[in-house]
Amino acid sequence: MxxxxxxxxxxxxxxxxxxxxxxxxxxxxxxxxxxxxxxxxxxxxxxxxxxxxxxxxxxxxxxxxxxxxxxxxxxxxxxxxxxxGDHPSWFVPYLNLERKASRILDYSTNIVKGILQTEGYARAIFQAYFSREEEEVIEGKVAARLRRRDVFERDTPPCLWTIVHEACLRTVVGGVEVMAGQLEYLLTAAASPHIKLQVMPFSAGAPAASTRPFTVLRFTDSPTVLYTETRVGGRMHDSAQTVDAALDDYDLLRAHALSPDRSVALIKTLLKEYRE
Structure with missing residues (x-):
């Protein structure tokens, strides 16, 4: 400088x-x-x-x-x-809560959850969504997304349970090399003692619960919060009735998703396809 x-x-x-x-x-x-x-x-x-x-x-x-x-x-x-500064203002409240959560329950329907994205995958997402932005702006957003992983470096990291729809794994974001790298990272994440990963396969048929992505944040000393997102921004929900309904949905999704072991096996199969 x-x-x-x-x-x-x-x-x-x-x-x-x-x-x-x-x-x-x-x-x-x-x-x-x-x-x-x-x-x-x-x-x-x-x-x-x-x-x-x-x-x-x-x-x-x-x-x-x-x-x-x-x-x-x-x-x-x-x-x-x-x-x-590298996140939209409507996302900052969620980001602050994510840093404090003791348990994160997430359901991703079309793209891999931000906290589990690789650099290449995140860059491809932002380049597509912010196609008119300068490269420096894109790189700032990529770096900010990767920094979300810092929560797993805490002395007591949160437990992340993520259900990833098979569509997330088959939608080619950034090309086959980027997807291969993303799937490799998901396999690494699934091996962590702090992360549980399940895949919702296409073969599960009609959805048993929500068809939209959502995240539930749990805390050791605060009420549980539900986070949902639309194109115009994100929204936090803390009413007991709404949160309980989301938790019921999550239980149904877990029941219909592949087991963690079978999920890893499917990801390995798809990774092989991308490499070939």
Whole structure:
């Protein structure tokens, strides 16, 4: 990052790096000192300050900066706003709740859930949906989507149970290579102790429950929330009656989907087809 670059021409990561450097110098700390305090290397701090830490600096680093600088939650908040800036405003409330959830129940009907998308798959989705946007905007959205995986790096990660309709696996997003990479990632995810994956096959016939995608978020100390989405935005539902109906639907979907083992077998079969 050029020191003479006007602030208005800096991207969010460059502005974050500039702010870290300014406060570090004001506190008379070296990059090595800050790295040690935050639990990272001097090289890591250097890349952050240059705005080159992609997809973005970790939340742990931001918290380390706040501790080292005595800035409360300033840098943690700045990092969170970078995340929010790459998402539509109507999605931010869901994103904040997803970070806090202890259990995530999801049903995906046409595309793979965002938190399980690969870089190539996410890029193809955004390039198709935001075809008039600049490449930098697209890449920011891709990076933000990949950062959602950070919840699985927590000391107590959420349990994700996802039911993926076979249509998600057969709709060719971004070409066969991208789809092969996406299916490989789903197999890796399915092997995680924190993730359960089932496929709703075409052979299941008429839907036993909802034909629309939805997500249920459960918390250790808050009421359960249902999230639904349309083209014009997302909506959170917290009425007990609505949430209970969604949970009943989810139970039916689980009952009609393939078992986790059979789901993995189907994904492997489809992966072989894409590779060939």
């Amino acid at each position: 050029d020191e003479t670059t006007p602030p208005q021409h800096l991207n969010p990561l460059q502005r974050f790096g500039r702010d870290v450097k300014q406060v570090r110098l004001a506190r008379k700390l070296t990059q090595k000192n800050l790295g040690k305090a935050a639990g990272y290397s001097e090289a890591y701090v250097s890349r952050v300050e240059a705005g080159k830490m992609l997809p973005r600096p970790s939340e742990k680093f931001a918290k380390g900066c706040d501790t080292a600088f005595g800035t409360g939650e300033l840098f943690t908040g700045l990092l969170r706003r970078i995340d929010e």
